[in-house]
Amino acid sequence: AQRVTQPEKLLSVFKGAPVELKCNYSYSGSPELFWYVQYSRQRLQLLLRHISRESIKGFTADLNKGETSFHLKKPFAQEEDSAMYYCALGDSGGSNYKLTFGKGTLLTVNP
Amino acid sequence: EAGVAQSPRYKIIEKRQSVAFWCNPISGHATLYWYQQILGQGPKLLIQFQNNGVVDDSQLPKDRFSAERLKGVDSTLKIQPAKLEDSAVYLCASTRYGELFFGEGSRLTVL
Known part of the structure; x- marks a missing residue:
């Protein structure tokens, strides 16, 4: 079964700092x-x-x-990047295309 | 182009009552999805339509949830009878080239 894991529910950084939101997946096919x-x-x-x-x-x-990972990175975070981020894994091929989502990470960029 | 339209935006009902949500996808998008997003979790697929046919309803609680897309365009998701645990945002999405376009969602509160 396919699965997406986002280990951090909350992530807080200061403006201008680097940010990395982690995502790991489990999937037997080509993701x-x-x-x-x-x-x-x-x-x-x-x-x-x-x-x-x-x-x-x-x-x-x-x-x-x-490493079955798809981490999201930005070298210099901005306040407008504050949002909820979801990693998603798609079934490839066929007509039954669908996405499985992780639980999400709430990113807060502080001034 | 107009986005995915959903209504109502908010609905409050008591347990054991029924509720229906409506979705109009982006014109020309053959695939339509209903997702359930419980607070603090990522969207979970309930049902997927390709035109007016069901492609995947494996995670739809069929004893209480039903959905239809009779003419291959707009769709209705119904819950009857509702339970407390059905409180969630119900998201409709349509797809083109693998990208999902989401509606604003319908927030259901079951008291």
Whole structure:
């Protein structure tokens, strides 16, 4: 069974400090990993996906199959990064495409 | 383009009553999902539709939950009778190219 683990429920950093949100997964196939973000009073939205290998809002995430991890990183946190972050694992292939979400990490960036 | 629309935004009912939530996905998105998000947890998939057919309802408590998407566009999720543990936000999402687009959610409180 596929599983996503986000070990930190809360993470607090100061503005300008580096931030890393951890995500580990369990999946027998070829994983597709995503980070979704929910800012205050906004809907859940895609931040980035591993296949695009992009940097979005200064965030990057590298898929490490050996460690089954997909940690989200940003070298210099900003106050507007404060939000709830969810790591998600996607089934690949077929018509039954669905996402399994972790429990989320609430990031607070203090001034 | 218009986003995923959901209603009502908030609903308070007493246990054993019934409730229905409505979702209109983004135009042209064939796949629609209902997720349940209990406070402090990540979204959990309840049911997935491809057009008007059910693809996955393995985590739907079928003794009390039902969902339909009769014309392959909008969808309704019903709970009857509601239990205290059904208090949650019910999220609807539709997908294109693997990215899920979420509605704002319907927050249910069961007293």
